[in-house]
Amino acid sequence: MILAAATLAVLVALLLGVIRALRGPTVFDRVLAANAIGTGAIMLLALIGFLTGRPEFLDIGILYALLNIIGTLAVLKFFRYGDLSHPGGEEPGDA
Amino acid sequence: MSALSEVIGSMLIAVGAFFYVVGAIGIYRMPDVFTRMHAAGISDTAGAGLLIAGMMFLAGFSLVAVKLAIIMGVILFTSPIATHALAQAALHEGLEPVGVGNKILIGPGAHPGPEKIGKATTKKTRKPAKRAARKPAKSKATKRKTASAKRRTRS
Structure with a gap:
């Protein structure tokens, strides 16, 4: 019962995050919303795993948690340097 | 004993769901990228932490609790890293936080x-x-x- 209520709450949070990702005026709003949606997906996976008695979903949750940070940092680096293989440090416009 | 841990886990899950929704409302309602980061931090630490703690109480001592602890540790380590990178990128892009330079935040004449x-x-x-x-x-x-x-x- 409480697990269903928590699942509903996480779904509401995911909906708000999706709205922010669609409306966000800057790129960083969208990246922040994507990060929040990723965390919400992990929580949703764990709660549904408990709700249906299948705790194997937690492995997928671990995978999502590891992919979330990589995706966020990759998008931020791409929008800063325009290239994922850029070594960083100096700006492309400085040199 | 199991009934007690179930009650404690249910209460923790309820409080965690509340904090999670509060953080999501903050992500939706806050006026600025930096304030939205603050709200996302609430749902990432308090919300997710309490939800996972409650589920650990429900699971008891098992492999499931270890996996939940791994998820919690990964989230607790990566959320500040993502927030820091995001704030640094936003500041580097030239975004100014709302409230810098004696701008009024609340009430009539507030800085939109x-x-x-x-x-x-x-x-x-x-x-x-x-x-x-x-x-x-x-x-x-x-x-x-x-x-x-x-x-x-x-x-």
């Missing part, structure tokens, strides 16, 4: 957020277009037509 500024300017530009006669609109349309015709002739 970036969205409200955009909305106000679009409304100001839209209203005189409605009040004005249809002639300038027609002239604009004709200009567009002529421009498109020029483009066609150029191409």
Whole structure:
């Protein structure tokens, strides 16, 4: 019962995050919303795993948690340097 | 013993779901990227932490609890890293946090957020277009037509 209520709450949070990702005026709003949606997906996976008695979903949750940070940092680096293989440090416009 | 741990786990899950929704409302309602990061931090630490703690109480001592602890540790380590990188990138891009430079935040005369500024300017530009006669609109349309015709002739 409480697990269903928590699942509903996480779904509401995911909906708000999706709205922010669609409306966000800057790129960083969208990246922040994507990060929040990723965390919400992990929580949703764990709660549904408990709700249906299948705790194997937690492995997928671990995978999502590891992919979330990589995706966020990759998008931020791409929008800063325009290239994922850029070594960083100096700006492309400085040199 | 199991009933007690179930009650404690249910309470922790309820409080965690509350904090999670509060953080999501903050992500939706806050006026700025940096304040939204603050709200996302609430749902990432308090919300997710309490939810996972409650589920650990429900699971008891098992492999499931270890996996939940791994998820919690990964989230607790990566959320501040993502927030730090995001704030650094936003500051490097030139975004200014709302409230810098003695801007009033609450009440009448408050500094509107970036969205409200955009909305106000679009409304100001839209209203005189409605009040004005249809002639300038027609002239604009004709200009567009002529421009498109020029483009066609150029191409």
